[in-house]
Amino acid sequence: MLAFLFATIAFSIDAMLPALPEIATALTPDNVNRAQLILTSFVAGMGIGTLFAGPISDAIGRKRAITLGFIIYAAAAIAAIFANSLEFLLICRFVQGLGAAGPRIVGLALVRDLYEGREMARITSFVMMIFIIVPALAPAMGQGIIWFAGWHGVFGAFLVFALVGGLWLNLRQAETLPPSRRRPLKVATLASAAREVLSNRQVMLATVIMTLGFGQMFGLLSSAQQLFGEAYGRGDQFPAWFAAMALISGLGTVLNAVYVVKVGMRRMAKWAYVMQTIVSSVMLILFAGGLLPPGLEFPFFFIWAVSVFSMAGVTFGNLNALALQQMGHIAGMAASIVAAISTILATLIAAPIGLLYNGTALPIMTATLICSGLAWLLMTRLDD
Numbered sequence: 001m002l003a004f005l006f007a008t009i010a011f012s013i014d015a016m017l018p019a020l021p022e023i024a025t026a027l028t029p030d031n032v033n034r035a036q037l038i039l040t041s042f043v044a045g046m047g048i049g050t051l052f053a054g055p056i057s058d059a060i061g062r063k064r065a066i067t068l069g070f071i072i073y074a075a076a077a078i079a080a081i082f083a084n085s086l087e088f089l090l091i092c093r094f095v096q097g098l099g100a101a102g103p104r105i106v107g108l109a110l111v112r113d114l115y116e117g118r119e120m121a122r123i124t125s126f127v128m129m130i131f132i133i134v135p136a137l138a139p140a141m142g143q144g145i146i147w148f149a150g151w152h153g154v155f156g157a158f159l160v161f162a163l164v165g166g167l168w169l170n171l172r173q174a175e176t177l178p179p180s181r182r183r184p185l186k187v188a189t190l191a192s193a194a195r196e197v198l199s200n201r202q203v204m205l206a207t208v209i210m211t212l213g214f215g216q217m218f219g220l221l222s223s224a225q226q227l228f229g230e231a232y233g234r235g236d237q238f239p240a241w242f243a244a245m246a247l248i249s250g251l252g253t254v255l256n257a258v259y260v261v262k263v264g265m266r267r268m269a270k271w272a273y274v275m276q277t278i279v280s281s282v283m284l285i286l287f288a289g290g291l292l293p294p295g296l297e298f299p300f301f302f303i304w305a306v307s308v309f310s311m312a313g314v315t316f317g318n319l320n321a322l323a324l325q326q327m328g329h330i331a332g333m334a335a336s337i338v339a340a341i342s343t344i345l346a347t348l349i350a351a352p353i354g355l356l357y358n359g360t361a362l363p364i365m366t367a368t369l370i371c372s373g374l375a376w377l378l379m380t381r382l383d384d
Helices: 002-014 017-027 032-060 062-081 086-114 117-131 133-149 153-172 187-198 201-231 238-263 265-288 294-324 328-355 362-379
Strands: none
Touching: 002 032, 002 086, 002 117, 002 133, 002 153, 017 032, 017 086, 017 133, 017 201, 017 238, 032 062, 032 086, 032 187, 032 201, 032 328, 062 086, 062 153, 086 117, 086 153, 086 294, 086 328, 117 238, 117 265, 117 294, 133 153, 133 238, 187 201, 187 328, 201 238, 201 265, 201 294, 201 328, 201 362, 238 265, 238 294, 265 294, 265 362, 294 328, 294 362, 328 362
């Protein structure tokens, strides 16, 4: 159930990828790169929504907060079905992101209510392992919906996801935050909790590292359709290649779930960033220097893209567990602040990367090398 709640977010992003060319043709033919804002506007809304979702869940309970998020998400999806301009569609996507913050953030707080430390990292890894299946299938599902009902129909699928997720939660999940542990929505209480989170060195370091990780991953997602279609001539096969990439990357979450209890959260995440820095350095040299025969460029790009997604599977669960390790008494507020900062700043990293697309993978490879290298350096200062 938790995997499905988290998967709603992935589906909301990845199912849109096959629709971007049609949306660009229909709503912004003079500047097709603007269609990428369909993704970043959703992420931006989700980033702002996370500021409120956690504190609201601390006050009214996890189930009610998630349900409220699904209601907002579903209402925006319905409005988007009738969108006939890019501006209105971006507004709908922004509001949809606001609602999606509910299942994303409160679901994480729900896990923290029940688990902590390495055990929380292990649980979130298993959730991520199931969750990765949805991004693998989402582009193919989105493509099928587009063939049948056009790009507007994808928003109908989002509505179905919201209904299933909301019903599943309310029918099967017991409330994990009893009234005795709830914190009222008072300015003084919220300010005190926020100060505690923002002044904690461990939380802030983990948040900055997650920002760098999200930024490079969102940057790749923003350019994925164009890279597969325009740069490597595999637009028609994009859903299948994307599915293969996501499924192979799922091995990262399996490895993390198996070894994190023995090895530790910090060490697992640190070495993931070390490996990504090395891989991106090698790939950038090969591609920038034109050292690869034309027939090998796509296989090497695909291997590199798999490495980026695999890194996410190893790092994000561990970093969330590290950030929330000392924040169990204010899990909702802590999850909100961590996710809000990391998501909003990651959007500011990803949006320029997407707009810098020049028909090659060089911009996103360069950005990934920089982000992973900085994350590696910061990991050396993080406690386990």
